[in-house]
Amino acid sequence: MEETSKKIRLLSSAYKLFTTKGFNKTTIQDIVDAARVAKGTFYLYFEDKYKLQEELIINKSLEIFNEAIVELEKQNINKFDDQVIFIFDYVIDYLEKEPSILNFISKDLSLGLYHEKLINILEGKETKIYDLFIKGAKENNLKNPELTLFMIIEFVSSTIYSVLMKKIDINIKDYKKYVHEIIKDMLKIK
Amino acid sequence: MEETSKKIRLLSSAYKLFTTKGFNKTTIQDIVDAARVAKGTFYLYFEDKYKLQEELIINKSLEIFNEAIVELEKQNINKFDDQVIFIFDYVIDYLEKEPSILNFISKDLSLGLYHEKLINILEGKETKIYDLFIKGAKENNLKNPELTLFMIIEFVSSTIYSVLMKKIDINIKDYKKYVHEIIKDMLKIK
Amino acid sequence: MEETSKKIRLLSSAYKLFTTKGFNKTTIQDIVDAARVAKGTFYLYFEDKYKLQEELIINKSLEIFNEAIVELEKQNINKFDDQVIFIFDYVIDYLEKEPSILNFISKDLSLGLYHEKLINILEGKETKIYDLFIKGAKENNLKNPELTLFMIIEFVSSTIYSVLMKKIDINIKDYKKYVHEIIKDMLKIK
Amino acid sequence: MEETSKKIRLLSSAYKLFTTKGFNKTTIQDIVDAARVAKGTFYLYFEDKYKLQEELIINKSLEIFNEAIVELEKQNINKFDDQVIFIFDYVIDYLEKEPSILNFISKDLSLGLYHEKLINILEGKETKIYDLFIKGAKENNLKNPELTLFMIIEFVSSTIYSVLMKKIDINIKDYKKYVHEIIKDMLKIK
């Protein structure tokens, strides 16, 4: 139990720093200092800064989507459209409450990388979100479920940053309406 | 005339290097070497590498969109939907032919930054694309033309990279169909 | 019996690595990994990498020279000159067959160190080679047997590397002729 | 004239440090500190520590051998044997007076490397020592002048260290006698 505490400390220190100063501006020295750990210890657990980031992205993304699924199951939502919308709404709300995550993801413009990872994670056959989506997609005769999921994720993740960071003048409510429309439209393309 | 040639040489050398090696991996030394100019000269024309990048992005983006407008005017396309689709098709085709530009924009994952700049540029009140869009938007009673333009640009620019780079399994033709649908849908949201 | 197996494993793993990668490029981690032993165990048996190297050099050198003596005794060689020549020929042949030893000794340019050790070892009063040499030297009225032995060893060991490693263009046969001449000449200096 | 002063300062600082602490124990930081120069400046003039060492070895070796040649020409020595002996005596005397050079060369056991370089340098077709040796060798019908030169250099350089460093109990005078004998013998091998 004590065993992994150093790794956990490194992860959470890095998370704090990445969300605060951004990925590039965070040095390994910063991370080990914050974790009160020697520099060499970093290399005991991670190959380099990028591997740590990857682990963080995977953890955090799965956390959010899994929470979303858990919440979804508590609801009584039957239509596939609405299920998908519920999940993305959940994610949007989550990011609204904890916008520092976006800093982590995007401050150093790593959106592209993040997307790639995200897609890989969500399409990991064993994730609940993927299962749910593919099952629903089949029942709705979607021609290419992976592609549709990809498009939705791309759309939301590419716009949410600008919206939450107030780079574009729109409130969350209106933004969500847009997203709902897009999701519905996308699920119609067969 | 000799006077400006150094700046131009720096810009075009940087463009070549950025599209080849990516932004982060290109050093100022690389740029000045390629431009056959002294290191100090760089700082005579640009504050730093990022300002040069910015200038490059603005130039290139305006170039593409303006070409698109010129082409559009040669056509006889009356419906607003179709005009917008024509322009984005033009851009997609352009990028398909010259995918090195994507390297420049995204190899170092600068998608986020690029979007921001792009939006600013296109919304620059004096650009033709903006004028055309706003005029058409009004005639079609779009509630929030800027937002719609933003959403379309975000959608296309966030997905085109993955499509062209074969990160996602879809051919250009099918991808365009998706984009057309999305654009039509977006222009319906009022 | 199980007790010493770890030390032996460390020695033979180190020998393999030193002859393969060279001394400097072999880390203690490499050695303990190859010996399937924990890092701390290394320090149970050796002060540091240099002490291990020393032990290895002593072992290996004694092994070769003792083999040479054993072989010599099987022959019927009476003249002192010829006895010495026989021994050095034996060593040269040995190294020719197993040139990896030279890698171990010289890859990291440790020739100097090696010589020092070698001289100490061979002059160790209890070694057969030393006894044989001193006895023969006296019978031949050599003024300074230690010095002569030293000179011969230095000459052979400083040239053999270049010869075997093909740094100098000479075949072993011709090289041996040279060595024979030098040995004879040295044994004449009184 | 001021132009190269930094490089010269780096070279002479490095020389002092190499002869004092040895090559391996001298860090680039040590060198630049001693030269009162910034770290980056080092890399302006040398690829790495090894290239600097090489430059130093070449400079110093040529310096000594050229001095020897100059001195030789002042003498009236006609026999080839005696010419060669004069030169090696000169080198031995030089090293006796300035034994720090041996530290530089051998403290980190780089004898092997040094020899290789030395041979290359001296066999560089344009060096006086090489010319003198080959010319004399031909006049004396030496079968393989390069090999003989190599053998002599190897012999002297491998023994001089131990002699000067008092690792072996012999005075310089006697040592020189040995060397003279060996040189004469080697020049007889045809």
Add this chain to the structure above:
DNA sequence: TATGAATGAGGGTTCATTCAT
């Protein structure tokens, strides 16, 4: 304008050694 030598903070990484278990 133009130069390019000089700067030096800062980067990531390695590895011999220690020590609590």
Add this chain to the structure above:
DNA sequence: GATGAATGAACCCTCATTCAT
């Protein structure tokens, strides 16, 4: 005896930026 996680000093090297010429 044996372990291996933890240490942290030390390493080499990069490169944006400055400034005297």
